[in-house]
Amino acid sequence: MRSPSVFSLLLLAPCLAIAQSSTASSVAAQFTVPASADDGVTLLPNVADPTAPNAQVKCPGYTASKVSTSSIGLAAHLTLAGAACNVYGTDVHDLDLKVEYQTSSRLHVNIRPSHITSQNQSWYLLSTDYVPAGSQGTGSMTTSDLTFSWANTPDTGFGFNVTRNSTGDVLFSTTGTKLVFENQFIELVTHQQENYNLYGLGEVIHGLRLGNNLTRTIYAADVGDPIDSNLYGSHPFYLQTKYFEVGSDNSTTLVMEQLDTTEATSNYTSSTHGVYFRNAHGMEVLLGANNVTWRTLGGSIDLYFFSGPTQRDVTHQYLNVIGMPMLQNYWGFGFHQCRWGYQNWSVTEDVVDNYARFGIPLETIWNDIDYMFQYRDFDNDPVRFNYSDGKAFLQRLHSRGQHYVPIIDSAIYVPDPTNASDAYQPFNDGNATNSFLLNPDGSLYIGEVWPGYTVFPDWFQASAKAWWKNQMVTWHQKLPVDGAWIDMSEVSSFCVGSCGTGNLTLNPVHPPFKLPGEPGNVIYDYPEGFNLINATEAASASSASQAQATPTTTATATSSATSSSSTTSYLRSTPTAGQRNINYPPYVINHVQGNHDLAVHAVSPNATHHNGIQEYDVHNLFGHQILQATYAALLAAIPNKRPFVIGRSTFPGSGTVAGHWGGDNASKFYYMYFSIPQALSFSLFGIPMFGVDTCGFNGNSDEELCNRWMQLSAFFPFYRNHNVLSANSQEAYVWGSVIDATKIAMDVRFQLLPYLYTLFYYAHTQGDTVMRALAWEFPNDPSLANADRQFFLGPSILVTPVLTQGAITVDGVFPGLVEGTDTYYDWYNKSPVAVPSRKNTTIDAPLGHIPVFIRGSSILATQQMAMTTRDARNTSWSIIVATGVDGTASGSLYLDDGESLVPKATKMVSLSSSTSQNGTLSLKVSVSGSYTSLDLALANVTFLGVQSPPSSGAAVTINGRAVANATYNAASKVLSVTGLDNALGGKAWGGNWTLTV
Structure with missing residues (x-):
């Protein structure tokens, strides 16, 4: 086992070795960070490890005692029921249970270590300073529709049930299972009936209904939209619907199978409830055939139950805890155009002019990282995107009622301390105010992102929020942008650990991978189905691209590929009593990055905040906090106007300050389909301002796909076309049929804008959803439980798009x-x-x-x-x-x-x-x-x-x-x-x- 301080030094090794061997004479040559800098250790996720111990077998559970009740809830002491198992950490011997009937429809259950007091916060608990928590309202045990009951059983110890009084339905039950509570592992197992219907538990690209044979990992990751893996945001909330068949005598029977859309559905009813696990640690939710298991790498059990009994009720009840969505600017519902690759102001304005030339409405033009000076936040390229030309361009936009939004990344460049010409004031200002994350030894944590070696804001510091606001206000005075697009906020880093420490004289450095369009990294992705309509051309192109893409064999490549062993060696860490292994927790979540190492392509878990909190405990909060800071910064820059913010990484409550786009999808029909369940899930998460990169981000789109997608996205709240550097252009005016299709769909959208804005008013004031699943509008039809290829926009508009090629x-x-x-x-x-x-x-x-x-x-x-x-x-x-x-x-x-x-x-x-x-x-x-x-x-x-x-x-x-x-x-x-x-x-x-x- 490596201690955190040793670990931070070991992480420097790949970069240091290369840096020391580089030639000092090649001053003009940009240093490329080696790909190995982003390699972590090889770990085996617990869910895939046949030798992993089963905590339900190994651990003793807890026994409840000293129970006291009141009109608003109960409290009890939980004591370890046997010898400590220490299976994935150190067992906590004594726990405190607190149950609150907060409202007639909301129940709060909290279990935390007994040794925690307000004066002794050695155990991280999610503070209400960062994420809201439901407060005690007018609820009481006598008026609540929910009842908490508990029991000590001989074999498994303490367990509890949450029951809805109006129906007698048990919504959540841990009885007959063991509570496991260790310093790096908490497990709670709940029973379910067969074929249960759960929705939520994001962020993930998946069908709307989750099914009952998967593991949902919740850990913010900068990754290009894989299917069924953890993504940018963290939303440990689910909504569950149960269907009942009504008999001739009005008796009800729980429906245990899925109905298809050909069956009659006039004799059914339903009930819906919600569960929110308020915890910011890395987490897994295992959806088994007859149970759901929650596992988290720390914190507390902080559960909220919402009785519903409809989806609309549950969403209202949930948003009353995390906060109502913000009311968006009316202009935000116009059409937005962006791409990575608009090289300068002239190219950007040409795009605006082309939309006007073809008579296609355009509300907002965006710039990706092209506009930055060497990819640095709050710093425009002085030639290609200079401030004087930019300000004149924005004045022309604003005079026509149009807007401009740029990307802002989440890491701050650290200048070469030996090169006076490399000065970068935003870093100096932040460093002077202690606004950046640290290593365990108190030095700056220096990772690597687009501009080179970078630092990361410490959002737990009030000074960091003030610094961010000041940067935004100063920059806005130079360039009056209309909003902010926050990216890389998981938070992403292209190397493992503080790889920039000792290497700053190399800055600016190149990322450890080729950018799209650079030699050797040309996009050969022919549009989906290209071979169906261009068979001869496709065969020729495929042959040519294959020849060009064949890599040259080098000694390095051969060496790295050579292995004397055909088996994989995994690092398995074991618990040490009283200590935490921050970088390699004994329980390995099924994290999408690298070999499941939490430090890969992200700030390492041992990065430390100025208040002593480690990133391990709050990783999932970074994206949420930068959105809050950006909202406040834009409000300072543009007083009294609603800030327009679109972000990538989100958490419960992010919808109060921002919208979200679906990230780096691909130009494929199936990603167009998945955009619908993505949007519906974010409706449940309280972030209705949602859209995806229309026509796809990665790869080359084509006429048919873009035709269909421009029409589909016209009915999403956030409507933006965006694609990757070096891919084919895909603006709506590129193809004749797409121009016509776009205008048809936009005509409908514009007619509905007053309706859409009204829907957002109701979302903002009472928590209504905007995009709605068919099952939510027709809750007594079990055949709609899995319907996610159609959707309602509000209660009144049904959209049924084509989602397959050639149809x-x-x-x-x-x-x-x-x-x-x-x-x-x-x-x-x-x-x-x-x-x-x-x-x-x-x-x-x-x-x-x-x-x-x-x-x-x-x-x-x-x-x-x-x-x-x-x-x-x-x-x-x-x-x-x-x-x-x-x-x-x-x-x-x-x-x-x-x-x-x-x-x-x-x-x-x-x-x-x-x-x-x-x-x-x-x-x-x-x-x-x-x-x-x-x-x-x-x-x-x-x-x-x-x-x-x-x-x-x-x-x-x-x-x-x-x-x-x-x-x-x-x-x-x-x-x-x-x-x-x-x-x-x-x-x-x-x-x-x-x-x-």
């Missing part, structure tokens, strides 16, 4: 249509969707058409497409009334200035419609609030699903005064009321009114 139709369901509870209308022609003969039906979807439907009982207030959201907000209003099966419909509209942190004035519009027995249609509009800037003209009202025409000669009246006539289309069942521009004094929302026809 011209798509299979989908219209929930409730066959059952007769719901109706739908085609967005494009407004006609009712015919009831299909079977639930899963085939929908025509030729290339360039994305099927979109309005759900009955909805009222939508819409505006028209323009080149920017600013101009779109100045167009006239229209109202679409989509009549439900009972002849009624309703909707709402939230209005404000779209950017103020605290708007001076707002307006809420409520809309309702009904059909009288004699066929008279009425639309009632109720207005409250004083915001007036969007009180524009009402152009038309369109009623859908009108079964018969109005009486001959019937006039349209508003508040009893005739204003227009109506036109009825018998084929589409559409009643159109036009010519309303001068009605209502030209102000649609100037006051209450009723329209009848």
